[in-house]
Amino acid sequence: MKKLLYATLALVGLALPVQAETVSIALSGTEDIKKNGEYVFAKTFSDHLNANGVKTVIHPSNSVGKEKERFDQTAQGLVHVNFADAALLFKLAPMVKAIYLPFLYNGNRHFDEVVEKSNMISRINDDLGVHGIRLAAFPFRGGQAGIFNTQHPITKFIDLSDIRVRAKDNLQLKIFESWGAKATIVDWSEVANALQTGVADGYVNPPAAATLFGHTDILKHFTPMNIGPSPRTVLLSEDWYASLDDDTRKIIDDGVQRGLAANRAWTENWIAFASDILREKGVKISPLEPGERDKFVEASKPLWPLIVGKENVAILMKAAL
Structure with a gap:
């Protein structure tokens, strides 16, 4: 079945992981370090992995498919890390909708505090695991709406x-x-x-x-x-993540935290710049x-x-x- 899936994806022109040990990262936007907060996260994450002996490849601008296609590839393990529209998760994990509650959050920092104190990501992952997906973080695309x-x-x-x-x-x-x-x-x-x-x-x-x-x-x-806020989601392939040894998993987890910190720093600067x-x-x-x-x-x-x-x-x- 997996061979058939790989063949089908190849026929429609979708990129496959370069090799088994290479982490495939899929973006929906361009590789613009100044304007794309997702790429700020992705590059920081990728740089950390590469510096620690884990090879990566970044696929920009929907080059491995649009939202639904990338989501399906992540669930199948063909894409390891995917920057996705949170709306794709609404039916799978209702708690995801909490990120869009109007006027609940007083700012971006307050949003992060609520996510942490409510164990929001863990609650969401309780629902997502059976679908082959793991939520890792909420990168911002800009300031508050x-x-x-x-x-x-x-x-x-x-x-x-x-x-x-x-x-x-x-x-x-x-x-x-x-x-x-x-x-x-x-x-x-x-x-x-x-x-x-x-x-x-x-x-x-x-x-x-x-x-x-x-x-x-x-x-x-x-x-x-x-x-x-204006969050997107960083989704991991659950099967891929679960298959990692402890050392590699720690590199991935640390990379997520570094990517998130870089994204938040970018967001603060971008708000003033955009205004x-x-x-x-x-x-x-x-x-x-x-x-x-x-x-x-x-x-x-x-x-x-x-x-x-x-x-x-x-x-x-x-x-x-």
Whole structure:
């Protein structure tokens, strides 16, 4: 069966691990040390492994397949380390949705504290193991999310009432509507066109998003709101990880921690850098007025149990406090 799978992947042009002892690392973005936080993690991780006698190869920009394909290859052990969209795990481990709870986290450091104190990764891995996947870390792509829009500054809760916010799914649709905004589901590939035609007036994302995706010609306002972090996931092949000897496994674990530390340091620098770029591109940054964020928090709280369940909310709230 495995030979057939290897042959099939080769036919469709997907890269295979270079050799049995070489760790295959799959990215969804480019090898850009300045702009891609995932690559900052991946390079630091890879450098640590190579320095300790473990060979690696990094496959950039979906070169071994898109999200679903890379996920399947990781579960099969064809890819050893995969940087993936957390949404792929939602049905397998409901606790993963906790990373997107709006306004639960007061900042990136608070997010890391809640993940640690709630044993979030261990709880998630209890569900993922049977699927051949192990969650190792949550690398950030940028700072905490805020709202971009084409219409006017948003400094108060009520200012969203005439803004149509792009949602990626029904869950986000409910969240944005709870804030008093109009919302419409738009696939990310169609966002630029939706903004140009008025189908959507804006979206929720970290400050770097509009710059990275070339939307600053359309979006002219950004409100930093600390809605939540912008995490991805580092997934390991469970069978591969379990097969490692103790010394090699420690090298892998240490590499993950080094990659995470480098990613967090990059994130802090990138937040300021991205904000400067937005201003240079003519995007006005308008903070919320005092007390207004609390209104968003209170509007969002009733949705938390719908997202992750009451039991998980209780665990997270205990960790958050």
